[in-house]
Amino acid sequence: MHSTGLITLFAALLSVASASPASPETLERRVTHTGTATFFFQNGEPGACGQVHKDTDLIVALQTTQYDNGVFCGRTLTITDTATGKTAVGTVADECPGCNGSGSIDLSEGLFEIFAPTSQGTFPVSWHFNAE
Numbered sequence: 001m002h003s004t005g006l007i008t009l010f011a012a013l014l015s016v017a018s019a020s021p022a023s024p025e026t027l028e029r030r031v032t033h034t035g036t037a038t039f040f041f042q043n044g045e046p047g048a049c050g051q052v053h054k055d056t057d058l059i060v061a062l063q064t065t066q067y068d069n070g071v072f073c074g075r076t077l078t079i080t081d082t083a084t085g086k087t088a089v090g091t092v093a094d095e096c097p098g099c100n101g102s103g104s105i106d107l108s109e110g111l112f113e114i115f116a117p118t119s120q121g122t123f124p125v126s127w128h129f130n131a132e
Helices: 002-017 024-029 064-070 109-115
Strands: 033-040 059-063 076-081 087-096 105-108 123-129
Touching (some): 059 064, 064 087, 076 105, 087 105, 105 109
Parallel strands (some): 033 105, 059 087
Antiparallel strands (some): 059 105, 076 087
């Protein structure tokens, strides 16, 4: 009876050890980016992803390098104000060539106002891609 338990334990450990590693996309979702959040107005114009949104839509513009020619259009992000801990979800819909450094993002007016009044202008942010 004791050897049967050891064999079962060995088989369980072997199956865990031989599990396939996470895909690169899965690993990307775990990366937390940090920077500064600002806000922008759509002004009835399509964003870099090609769609027109209202200023009340919860959308995000990624810094040019992270925008990566639109590869993340339509992906959602969980955004955290690192000063207050408040979080919200936004959808990538635009590029932000004026964002100051990797990790900085531009939020629609409606999304920014979940965190702070627009008169504040900026706040420290962390964010990560959500699972698709």
